[in-house]
Amino acid sequence: MAVIDCNSYKVYVNEAWGKLQTIIDENSYSKIGVLVDENTQNFCLPIFKEKLNTDQYIVILIQSGEQEKNIETCKVIWSELLEHGFDRHSLLINLGGGVIGDMGGFCACTFMRGMDFIQIPTTLLSQVDASVGGKLGIDFRDYKNLIGVIKDPVTVWIDDDFLKTLAQRQIRSGYAEIIKHALIKDAEMWEEIKVIDNLDGIDWAPIIERSVSIKRDVVTEDQFEGGIRKILNFGHTLGHAIESENLYHDDPLLHGEAIGIGMILEAYISKEMLDLREEDYIDIKNYILRIYPHYRERLNNEENILEKLLKDKKNRRGMVNFSLLKQLGDCAFDVVPDQSTIIKSLEDYKNH
């Protein structure tokens, strides 16, 4: 049980649900909605309903999947809010993974210029990543999170009971952000987790708490991504490009799977450009390839990946900025590698 203070709001990990009920009751909302997809409707909503007094809550259902995270789905959500008589004194509870949280938060913030929302992330990925930082939004024309805003929720409620509803692949996807948080900021945590070979039967709560705290520390230093916050992008510059490129694949990569690849590639570039030691790079690569499959064929469209890189919203004046490891637990930002180094990193991954 832990409370992580993020200035304007708090993240609760495995706290008693009565606390959440109190937060909701205190605000006397005019209406309360719960946004779910068909998965969280089946697996998470029953848990949620058992814990809270939800007779008056209106359930808003959307289809699951990253491909639904677009403006058309926002129109569906806004329409539902309108039809059910929501107003700016209402509350939307986003019960689900990153798509639900990002898009539900965006819809809440923009409906009547802003109503309250509470995030209840139900995947490991959204618990350790999307739950802190206030980034909300949707994909647009193949670009991830191109449209969005930054705004904090009323509160974030994490319960590791929800993780029991997840497939192993989903757990693995979330774990990538835990690895990232350790690599950029906590070398000691890296030493502890890199011996974990099996993600079954892990007591996630303390790991989530530590991971969320790292992110909180970074984000509170820099809310609008002017500086240090950029270190959270480690693994994400190439990772996002690969994820975008694979969005319409028969079997799209999950976010964390793409970030796993991205971290290997960017650790390679870190070794080439900064002082990351060769042995630490090998360690990172081997560990990630022990947890995740080796997705060689996903990097075949090298040119498309490089083109996607140039459209990354973190760019300035067409330069592609990377966040790279100076050493374990220490990350630099705004580093611009040559295209040849980027290509070498892709080749190194494919030839492993």
Add this chain to the structure above:
Amino acid sequence: MAVIDCNSYKVYVNEAWGKLQTIIDENSYSKIGVLVDENTQNFCLPIFKEKLNTDQYIVILIQSGEQEKNIETCKVIWSELLEHGFDRHSLLINLGGGVIGDMGGFCACTFMRGMDFIQIPTTLLSQVDASVGGKLGIDFRDYKNLIGVIKDPVTVWIDDDFLKTLAQRQIRSGYAEIIKHALIKDAEMWEEIKVIDNLDGIDWAPIIERSVSIKRDVVTEDQFEGGIRKILNFGHTLGHAIESENLYHDDPLLHGEAIGIGMILEAYISKEMLDLREEDYIDIKNYILRIYPHYRERLNNEENILEKLLKDKKNRRGMVNFSLLKQLGDCAFDVVPDQSTIIKSLEDYKNH
């Protein structure tokens, strides 16, 4: 020439354009865009280009009109920004009336989770109203400004040269907000303007400055519309409902024309419920009917207007809150009239 300080940004009225050039240059934007519609492209862009060094600016053109202020047009604007390589270090200059400012501002704030924007309002309405307060957004499913955010621009640049490009009807529309600002906050200004019978040949700059300053005072007291800011809604509760109801009329009412009607109706309700004197009500009604046509037939769909009222985003728990005059220059908010009083106000207007 005046500078009105709005805390995080400034509104300039008839200042030398070199000042605006300096503000833009100081920020070293990666790209600069100018959003126009076909009217401001023809009539305002030439003035703008003459004043500023705009060789590198990218012109983004949309169709004019309130009916274009929707999510489909946002998609066009976002796509243009994407295709021209804009990023979060770019600038969008919104050159036009309220639609351009509200929608351009919304698109800028949400593109890559927020790029800078400058408002150059070119209509009297947008100069005195939309230029302060940070309200941005679009219409959705017949509801005005249902989707949006509150965010301040880098700066607001007002030049009354642009007013020469306007039709008389446009000037009259903007004038409604000037009347409103006087009625809610400045009885002395009301005495001065209520003798103006002819809106031709007026020196607008000092009136704009005074009007913007009233709005600034109200808004800075209450940025998120929790209290006093609601007085700006005087005339707007019924006015918006009438405007929405007339949106698809062959000849839709302009915003200020609807607000003119709304102010008469709400002054009537003020007289019935609060202490506004009968003679002041008569004065307000007669003056507004001297400036604007008497739109009797626009109020025929009484039931639709009442239904629209209930969906107003200022509502809480289905109660329709009005901002009403206690006396000239003094306005109350969160007053809830009976439906019968609302209907009487409509009848009184129609029977005048």
